[in-house]
Amino acid sequence: MNKKLLLTCLFAIAVRTAFSQTAFTPGSLSVLRVGDGTATLGTAALPVFIDEYSTSGKLIRSIALPTAFAGKNKRLTLDGNTPSVSSFEGLLSLSQDAKKLSLAGYDAAVGTDAVVASESDQTNRVIGVIDGAGNVNTATALNIYSKTYIGSAVTDGNNVWVAGGSANIYSTTIGSTDATSIIGRSGRSIRIFKNQLYVSQSSGLVGPLVTIGTGLPTSAPQTAVAVPGITINGTSPTGREFFFADINPNIPGYDVLYIANTGITDGITKYSLIDGSWVANGTVKGQYTGLTATVSGNEVTVYGIKYGATSSELFKITDNTGHNGSISALTRSVLAKTGANTVFRGLSLSPQKP
Structure with missing residues (x-):
């Protein structure tokens, strides 16, 4: 076999290996x-990874999102640390059936400067979907959120909904190059x-x-309705992931809600449903982006x-205060920290195989 053919074969094997992974461990956490x-960490585009952790904080493995084109898969990179933007990006969502993990980013080469400010017709915004077997799909490339950030996406298995920095929330499908605005409102x-x-959300006073x-919904026009009883802390909402x-x-139905906020006085706030309205049950102060949880009886483990x-x-x-119990006195137990020139953004339970 000549050297050129050997290199071609090795490259094909490497691409297939990189984007067809082993299954996620049941009950594990996925961290972006x-x-x-x-x-x-600056304004340039950087590589993105999904780090799989055990609930005790042991790193199980890392899945690299594409930084080069591979078949239908596009690149998916993210901003490093653009002020007032980076905490909006890289949020994770798990499908309702727990089979697919979704994220959003930019079809930009690593090192692309000011990637958040890029024109979306030149630098498409990309949706990444990872299934329980670890297969990565970044074929959904969209001309949306031009010159602003794309924050997150969620799928029901085929349809995808996307939130970002301009006043539009979009609906599309996996693998599509078109998206439909269903409401004029930005989101995180x-x-x-x-x-x-x-x-x-980050716009409006709802x-x-x-x-x-x-x-x-997959078509316009839609209406945004506030979750009853929850008011904005401060001058603007700072909510990120929620559970x-x-x-x-x-x-x-649901009777307890947790919201992560980047406003330090908002922290992680717990709410309980009382007579049809959500009532605040205290705050663990700090600045937070990612949040998920597991439930066992009346105890909730918030990650x-x-x-x-x-x-x-x-x-x-560990929230063992139950329904309508305050979390203000609870403390965090650190499971893992980032190293130099790396940062965590979003958090989810890991997707599982059927």
């Missing part, structure tokens, strides 16, 4: 990491709970967490990402 430790974390689309339409839990058997422009932490909080 920006940076590989070599380049400074976008997730699905019990067949309802929710988004933490509230820090809103429903978008009824169910899972609903059902711990009180006497209340139908989160403590935000930092150049460093961050994966941690857990």
Whole structure:
């Protein structure tokens, strides 16, 4: 076999290996990491990884998102540390059936300067979808959110909803190059709970967490409705990832809600549903981006990402205060920290194979 043919075969094997991974460990955590430790966290595009951790903080493996074209897969990179932007990006969402993990980024080469300010017709915004077997799909490339950030995406298995920095929330499908604006409102974390689309928002005065339409809408016009009882802390909402839990058997549906906020006085705030309205149950102060949780009886283990422009932490909080119990006195237990020139952003339970 001549050298050129050998190199071609080795490259094909490497591409196939890179984007067809082994299955995620049941019950593990998926953390989005920006940076590989070599380049400074600045305004340039950096490589993105999904780090799989055990719930005790052991690193199981890392999945690299593409930094070069591979078949239909596009590149997916993220900003390193653009002020007032980086905490909006790299948020994660798990599909309702827990089979697919979604994220969003830029079809830009590593090192592309000022990637957030790029024109989206030249630098498409890309949706990444990773299934429970570890297969990565970055074929969804969209001309949206020009000159601003793309924050997050969520899928129901085929349809995808996307939130970002301009006044539009979009609907599309996996592999598409077109997207439909369903409402004129910017957003940060976008997730699905019990067949309802929710988004933490950064525009408007409706509230820090809103429903978008009824169910899972794919066409315009839709209406944003505030989750009842939750007011904006300060002058603007700072909500990032959020999680609903059902711990009180006497209340139908979800009755506890946790929201991660980057405003330090907002912290991680817990709410409980009382007579149809959400009532605040205290705050663990700090700046946070990622959040997910597991529920066992009336105990909730909250996992989160403590935000930092150049460093961050994966941690857990054990909330055994139950429905309508305050979390203000609870403390964080750090599970992992980032190294030099790397930062965590989003957090989710890992996708699982059927």
